[in-house]
Amino acid sequence: MxxxxxxxxxxxxxxxxxxxxxxxxxxxxxxxxxxxxxxxxxxxxxxxxxxxxxxxxxxxxxxxxxxxxxxxxxxxxxxxxxxxxxxxxxxxxxxxxxxxxxxxxxxxxxxxxxxxxxxxxxxxxxxxxxxxxxxxxxxxxxxxxxxxPQPALSIAAKQSLKHSIEAQFPSLDSTKKIVMCIGRLEPVKNIALLIQAMQGIDANLWIVGEGSLRQSLEAQVKQQNMQDQVTFLGFRSDARDLVQLADVVVLSSDREGFPLVMVEALQADKVMASTKVNGVIEWLPDEYLADIGDVQGLQQAIKNALESAASADFEKLFTRAKNELxxxxxxxxxxxxxxxxxxx
The missing domain is CATH 3.40.50.2000 (Glycogen Phosphorylase B;)
Incomplete structure (x- = not known):
């Protein structure tokens, strides 16, 4: 052909x-x-x-x-x-x-x-x-x-990668769980919503990506006194390795087609929380979804994803993603x- x-x-x-x-x-x-x-x-x-x-x-x-x-x-x-x-x-x-x-x-x-x-x-x-x-x-x-498929990192490689990030950002509490967002820092991804939703959640937020809104998002973090909780890692060529360090991967977008971040997270056996954008709503369970633009809803979805029971809800999705996506x-x-x- x-x-x-x-x-x-x-x-x-x-x-x-x-x-x-x-x-x-x-x-x-x-x-x-x-x-x-x-x-x-x-x-x-x-x-x-x-x-x-x-x-x-x-x-x-x-x-x-x-x-x-x-x-x-x-x-x-x-x-x-x-x-x-x-x-x-x-x-x-x-x-x-x-x-x-x-x-x-x-x-x-x-x-x-x-x-x-x-x-x-x-x-x-x-x-x-x-x-x-x-x-x-x-x-x-x-x-x-x-x-x-992304090869799984060894325990030693994960520790080394995590330590290298923590060395760059010593103010972060390394004992806390990691909520990770990967995407362009542009309006459609609505990272500002995610930062708001992370207020009061006992976990660190790692934001991986670059874009035109970085300066305003960093200003938002300072205004909300979240400098010890939120860090901007910028563009990373090893983003798919970084996913393996996350406890939860979050999408806060206003619009998506079928996000590759979701595919990569599920293949890496990572639970997720997301707004109800296209593609995601066909895969994730309802309790891990929030209406688009809903701060409180996204906050609750993240809290649900951080619970230890969440992995059981995603187990079949992990297998399905490895077979179908x-x-x-x-x-x-x-x-x-x-x-x-x-x-x-």
């Missing part, structure tokens, strides 16, 4: 980008996969992937971008063109009349009121059940995000959709 994947973002690496890197690399072991993406992502793909650099920082209305994309796809002559997320789907929708004998697949990664661009697809994949809203049932498919499962389900389209 000859497949073209299109990723039209141009800079950051979040869940959408990581999903695409993993999916494309995995598929390339079985099929001829061409990746059309911004040059900044070239090193994210293995040697089996045929990478084509396109400057997607240009507007989705840019006629030169549309022409370049159409010409490139016609040159490759794929059987499948798969557009990842909104901008890529809009671009493919505009050049679709020039792509003969090609099956189109689009993937919805986040909450969108207008899904018209995605409907150009012969099949539309959503990364959570909630995201299928507005998509005709005949076209809609659900494929959850998956990740590669993998890159291999994600790739095989996607390939079955392609094969079905080509047989139709």
């Amino acid at each position: 000859k497949i073209v994947q299109v990723l039209a973002t141009s800079g950051g690496v979040g869940g959408l980008e990581q999903h695409t890197f993993n999916l494309v690399n995995e598929m390339s072991f079985q099929h001829e996969v061409h990746m059309i993406a911004h040059p900044c992502y070239a090193e994210k793909f293995n040697e089996h992937v045929q990478f084509h650099a396109v400057d997607f920082s240009r507007s989705r209305w840019n006629i030169m971008l549309l022409r370049q994309l159409a010409k490139l796809i016609k040159t490759i002559q794929p059987q499948i063109v798969h557009a990842q997320a909104g901008k890529a789907s809009e671009l493919i929708a505009r050049i679709h009349p020039f792509l003969a004998d090609v099956k189109i697949v689009t993937t919805v990664h986040g909450t969108k009121k207008n899904k018209s661009a995605y409907l150009v697809g012969d099949a539309v994949i959503a990364v959570s059940k909630a995201l299928t809203q507005g998509i005709p049932e005949a076209k809609a498919h659900i494929v959850y995000n998956g990740v590669y 993998t890159v291999d499962a994600m790739a095989q389900q996607t390939l079955k959709i392609y094969e079905h389209l080509l047989k139709a």
Whole structure:
């Protein structure tokens, strides 16, 4: 099978980008996969992937971008063109009349009121059940995000990593449990809500990630006199190792598609508390969920997660995540959709 994947973002690496890197690399072991993406992502793909650099920082209305994309796809002559997320789907929708004998697949990664661009697809994949809203049932498919399993750290490695963090932040009480949040410090993640919810909880909060709100969030911590409880670790390339130090992993977002943080936490056997965002509500038990924006509800969900009995509630989820939320499962389900389209 000859497949073209299109990723039209141009800079950051979040869940959408990581999903695409993993999916494309995995598929390339079985099929001829061409990746059309911004040059900044070239090193994210293995040697089996045929990478084509396109400057997607240009507007989705840019006629030169549309022409370049159409010409490139016609040159490759794929059987499948798969557009990842909104901008890529809009671009493919505009050049679709020039792509003969090609099956189109689009993937919805986040909450969108207008899904018209995605409907150009012969099949539309959503990364959570909630995201299928507005998509005709005949076209809609659900494929959850998956990740590669992270090797478990030894006890000695965990202790060494924990000590290295505590050495940087000596004001933290090392005897307290660790509540961990991993994500961009941007409005959609609503870390301010989480900081409020942690008031009065006898645990430390480790915030892993960078973003435009860091300064205001640090000011909030000082204003609430939580400097001895909350620490900002910034961007960490070892975030998936850090998860293994957590007692509870928390999501306080206002919006999500299907958060990879949840996948990584469950695969690491970590209990969670979260707001009721897409994807999460399909997995976590009710007592560990809070309404979006609800400080008291999130505080109670965190308290529930810190209880020793919480692990029993999550035991089946840990096993299910290891079986279902993998890159291999994600790739095989996607390939079955392609094969079905080509047989139709």
